[in-house]
Amino acid sequence: MANPWIAIAALAVVAIAIPLSMMAVSALLRPSVPEFSKRATYESGEVPTGSSTGLRFNIQYYMVALLFVVFDIETVLIFPWTVVYGEAVAEVGPVRALAPMLVFIGILVVGLAWAWRNGAVEWIRSPRAESQRVNRQS
Secondary structure: OOOHHHHHHHHHHHHHHHHHHHHHHHHHHHOOOOOOOOOOOOOEEOOOOOOOOOOOOOOOHHHHHHHHHHHHHHHHHHHHHHHHHHHHHHHHHHHHHHHHHHHHHHHHHHHHHHHHOOOOOOOOHHHHHHHHHHHHHO
């Protein structure tokens, strides 16, 4: 029987060779027209003006992104667990099969409660939106 590491090594070589060869071929075939405008900073169709040190971004965008990543990973980890849960119950019993997932979900619930308590999941309302909300309630 052949060594399984040979197939893994061959796959690694192919995985490295294909992107490198694609980059080499494109470097050889593409036209090279050096211009200053190609090296200029470009931000979503707008020419940047001034310094970027004075810009402030709302931290809420980053918090929502981080929370999304955390709970997205949670979903990725729960799906395989549900697949093997039936076999695990047959092998070790329902309590020993369910306990690790309950601890995992409990830690995530504590993290969500902490984020909620610290305002990470609440958007800051603008004065205009707040006045419209008050007007609707009246």
